[in-house]
Amino acid sequence: MFESKYSWQAPAGTEDTARSLAEALSVSPLTAALLASRGIGSVEEAGMFLNGNLEMLHDPYLLLGMEKAVLRIQQAIENGEHILIYGDYDADGVSSTSLMIYFMRHLGVSYDIYIPHRSNEGYGLHNHALDWANQQGVSLVITVDTGISAVEQIAYANSLGIDVIVTDHHEPPEVLPDAYALINPKQPGCPYPFKGLAGVGVAYKLAQAVLKDPPVEWTEIVAIGTIADLMPLTGENRILVSRGLECMRHTSFQGIRALMEVSGISMGSVTSTNVAFGMAPRINASGRLDHAGSAVALLTTEDMDEAQRLSHALDELNKERQQVVEVIVQEAMMQLQGKMSGGTVPDVIVLAGEGWNVGVVGIVASKILERYYRPVIILGIDPETGMCKGSARSIPGLDIFEALTSCKELMEHYGGHPSAAGMSLKREQLPAFEEALNHYAASVLTADDFTPVTSTDGEWRLSDVPLSVIDEMEMLAPFGMANPVPKLIFRGTQLVELRKMGKEGKHLKLVVRQGGARIEAVAFGRGDLAELLEEGMTLDILGEVSVNEWNGSRKPQLMLQDMKITGPQVFDLRDSKEPWGEIQRIYDQVAPYMRLDHRHIAAVFNPRIESSPKMDLNDCTLWVYDSKAGISAFNDAANTYGKDHITTLFMVHVPDSADQLDMLLGSFKNLSNVFLLHSGRNKAEQLTIPSREQFKLLYVLLMRLAAEPIREQEALARLSQQSSSTLRMVTMMMDVFEELSFIERLDGNIVVIPKPPKRELSSSIHFSALGSLAEMEQHLVYAGTSQCTSWVISRLEGAS
Structure with a gap:
């Protein structure tokens, strides 16, 4: 499931007011609903809002x-x-x-x-x-x-x-x-x-x-x-x-x-x-x-x-400021990583550095807050005087001015608002300052406060926003704090077209359809999500409607703010050259959209192919294929967090059997995202779903070839050539013959039993396993993206 970055909060209880405003003002239901959600309950209030003057x-x-x-x-x-x-x-x-x-x-x-x-x-x-x-x-x-x-x-x-x-x-x-x-x-x-x-x-x-x-x-x-x-x-x-x-x-x-x-x-x-x-x-x-x-x-x-x-x-100066901010953000993020014990982010993030320009620390704080959704304080330290000057940015759940007031004795000066503040303090007070703020936050904040929330203007259909309504909505401008640009939810839209745009493909352009209405949607800075989306997907989207004017043509446009894909999702990244590095890249890219932290991630691999992983996400859970249990824990995180928190699986290697795949998928009860990173097999090793005719042909060839005992490797090579089956396929068919007592394997030789007992192929465990394995690999290894992902989703839904 591709989660929305934010929890979408719709306005409550304004339907009746909106209906009366729409009728009294002769405006569209959407414009009336926007007025009502902004606390305007009467024609008189609407007049003040829309026609106020000096x-x-x-x-x-x-x-x-x-x-x-x-x-x-x-x-x-x-x-x-x-x-x-x-x-x-x-x-x-x-x-x-x-x-x-x-x-x-x-x-x-x-x-x-x-x-x-x-x-x-x-x-x-x-x-x-x-x-x-x-x-x-x-x-x-x-x-x-x-x-x-x-x-x-x-x-x-x-x-x-x-x-x-x-x-x-x-x-x-x-x-x-x-x-x-x-x-x-x-x-x-x-x-x-x-x-x-x-x-x-x-x-x-x-x-x-x-x-x-x-x-x-x-x-x-x-x-x-x-x-x-x-x-x-x-x-x-x-x-x-x-x-x-x-x-x-x-x-x-x-x-x-x-x-x-x-x-x-x-x-x-x-x-x-x-x-x-x-x-x-x-x-x-x-x-x-x-x-x-x-x-x-x-x-x-x-x-x-x-x-x-x-x-x-x-x-x-502004261009220089942007460069300075980027450098400090990188240094601050590295410092924060050192504070994140076990991957846990502090309730209040306090970071300080020598030489950090105090003129931009507020911007840095905003950027880190956006990444981690925690109150953030960034301070620049004067190396000569030891004085720290900084800025705070907070989330709705914590009044940062009140938080600072709770430890005012530790600062030389402070002031500000509930969401932003400034302060100065001596360097030696930093540890006590950080501890006091986190102690205060622990008494105020709850788990729900750490889920990013964005207010919306409710659920609508694409047919509700023709050009005339978008133009009408402009009467609510100017937009800003307490009167934001309307954010509208459109559920159940179908992704029709998808492409990257802009320099280096940094931006994303979509076309979505809902019923008979279509609209172009632009997501700035989200080009990296293109590989995670497929045409035909059903999306819930949150966006701001506007008018795209080009060469005298005007048409509705959606500025995409957030999106969500419901149901399990499988992402085809097979044949990744560096799968472990790919896991890190994907985590950095999609964590905000899937509400992930390390305990939600599982990576599974085959220890016979690779003895230990080459990755930096040491706090995510690592698992290995197990012939009996399906999977078993590989690292401390897997033992500590267990399986119940896992929502996202990275499959580095192909399971050994279809049963092992089902046990893998069934082990994680809350699994909703699967990333396929395994290599595709060489065609020379491909299995096919076995048929009676195929076994009959192979048995006839074997009888001709092995009237006397024959070295197994020689027999397998010749049978593969004569039957046009891969060597791997012939080897596994020999397992079936051996189980049914058609042949014996002695000292590296194959001996055909002249009068074998009459037994049905279907009674062979190896025959059933070969069929299941061939089917799994046909879909998981050789099939195209659509067929592969659909098959894995069906197994995932069956396992749940």
């Missing part, structure tokens, strides 16, 4: 601390004070800082900006930066996307006579800083209705409070930060991002125009997906590998030449 934004003065902050800014304007905008180095921080620059320019005030260097300084407000601000004559600091945890630093600012207004959206700590004003919708006692603003969203609300109607084009910057920081695209965020994307399609910002160009984005059709995967990584690259100031300069420049230069520089 006039519907909440009053910024509902934010606790806003009135005090506005009065202080107005005082600074009147007194001609020098203001410092203190930002952060990620895309949200860059966007927030850029927005505040436009705000300061609009107000015509004296200002500076300060963004800490990710590697040299780390996250948050720093005393040395406040010292510098004091030297510059700053009397008011406005933080954006940071500050809510800066208790000591803001106390220091107060001692210098500097007022601090904090605008932030991160989770507030138990003790809040004594700032002049704190603006954060998540802080205790804040009545603001929408808690999901990004840092740039909070900064925008400050500008809105002061100006009442900020320039509409500022929403472009809000959109970039909100999308990049993975904030929910619901409520106010949806309004701000929608308006921002609309403005971006005819942007007057030179930097945004240049950034879209270098990202290969068509300005007239920019989407939230373009921002997330095209623009945001390049903005983030500045803070990861250099200094975020270059990204701020890009978003705030009014010079097109400078915008072009800066955008190309960010593009090069």
